[in-house]
Amino acid sequence: MPKTPDLPSLHDAAKRLTPRSRLPPLNALRAFDATARHLTVVKAADELSVTPSAVSHQLRTLEDALGVQLFTRNKTRLKLTTHGEALLPSVRSAFQSIASAAARLGDAVMVGDLVVSAPVGLSSRLLTRHIGEFLTAHPDVHLRLVASNDDKEVYAPSVDVCIRYGTGIWPDRQVRLLSPVTIYPVCSPALINGPQGVRTLDDLRHHLLLCEDGGAEWTRWLLAAGARTDGFRMTEMGNAHIAIEAALHGQGVALGDSLLVGDDLAEGRLVRLFAQSVPARHAYYMVCRHEVCESPLVAGFTDWVLGKVHAGSAPG
Structure with a gap:
């Protein structure tokens, strides 16, 4: 043979x-x-x-x-x-x-369509408050924002950049840490100054504890603060963004994600309760396809988001 x-x-x-x-x-x-x-x-x-x-x-x-x-x-x-x-x-x-x-050719190539997917909370509480700065600086960029934390967009060829809250593990994608997260209680100034103000941990028993996960993160925070976990009334709100919105309107106390509540704390719409914080289980990441991650448009947007987050993050 x-x-x-x-x-x-x-x-x-x-x-x-x-x-x-x-x-x-x-x-x-x-x-x-x-x-x-x-x-x-x-x-x-x-x-x-x-x-x-x-x-x-x-x-x-x-x-x-x-x-x-x-x-x-x-x-x-x-x-x-x-x-x-x-x-x-x-x-x-x-x-x-x-x-x-x-x-390296510069801003002249910052043109074209840019599709960005980001969680509802980050889209509403960070991007929509500041995205005009990026678009004003780059008037030839046409942005479409998809409010989602679904991984289907991570692998969709039509999406250029995903901002995701998660473990940081997305196979076959470039993943870059955007921001770690700490969490701590926040409420409206009206609630803290009201007839049942919050001065001690026990005062939290008089208010709704607004949560998104069945109370698991609140339980972690209460234990870290040295409180017993019984006797608190926790109310499921669907996601962190809705819980923060309810807290803004004086409906209870939410756990503030340090990235999401930075502007609200700085501008006095929310106040932080207690110095105790705990690290969140996950963090925020920038995720994109390898073949587009270094394109001028994607790289420029990524650098802008990183600069905005690092300049405005609330301390833990």
């Missing part, structure tokens, strides 16, 4: 290309990069907004140009060959270098 010849190396394949054709087709390289990250043609096609057959064609084009096989295929998933693993770091580095070079 004849011996099967070894597949040529990438080096040998590159030597066969003429100087003019030494660089493989750019679209084929983009298809390779996306497929290598998802390991399915369908997901790569979704990311690139093309059909799966178009991605498959680009992969065959690249393999033909290099003369090597880049993936092994089965019914459900793909796997990089040794040649694919050797090629991938250089392809990713090249795309990142192109994005970085474009970013």
Whole structure:
């Protein structure tokens, strides 16, 4: 039985290309990069907004140009060959270098459509109060804000940047810490100065404790403050934003997320009760696709949000 010849190396394949054709087709390289990250043609096609057959064609084009096989295929998933693993770091580095070079060109490239997904609370309490500053500085940016904390937007090709409250684990995405979070009780000035003002932990028993999680975070805070956890009336409000809104209107005491209540505390709409705080279970992160994270528009918006948060975060 004849011996099967070894597949040529990438080096040998590159030597066969003429100087003019030494660089493989750019679209084929983009298809390779996306497929290598998802390991399915369908997901790569979704990311690139093309059909799966178009991605498959680009992969065959690249393999033909290099003369090597880049993936092994089965019914459900793909796997990089040794040649694919050797090629991938250089392809990713090249795309990142192109994005970085474009970013260095300056504000002239801060144009185009930008789709941002952020939780309702952060959208309402931070972005909507300050986004005009960013848009005034960059009048050619067309922003669409999606108020959501659903991970479907993290993996949606139509969304450029996601701000997420969570564990920080989103596979196959660039994740950057936006802000850790501490929590502490807040209420309206009218409530603290009313006939049943709040001066001690026991005074909290006369007011609704507004919560979003069945009272788990309130229980953590009360224990950290040295209080017994019985005898408090906790009311489920759906999410932290609604709980804070209810507190603003004097309906009870909410646990303030240090990122969300900074403006309200600074402007006197809310007051903080007690010095005790506890770290939240999660933090806020900036999440985006690798291929767009260094584009001038995404990088510029990310830097603006980071600057706004770090300049205005309430102390813990």
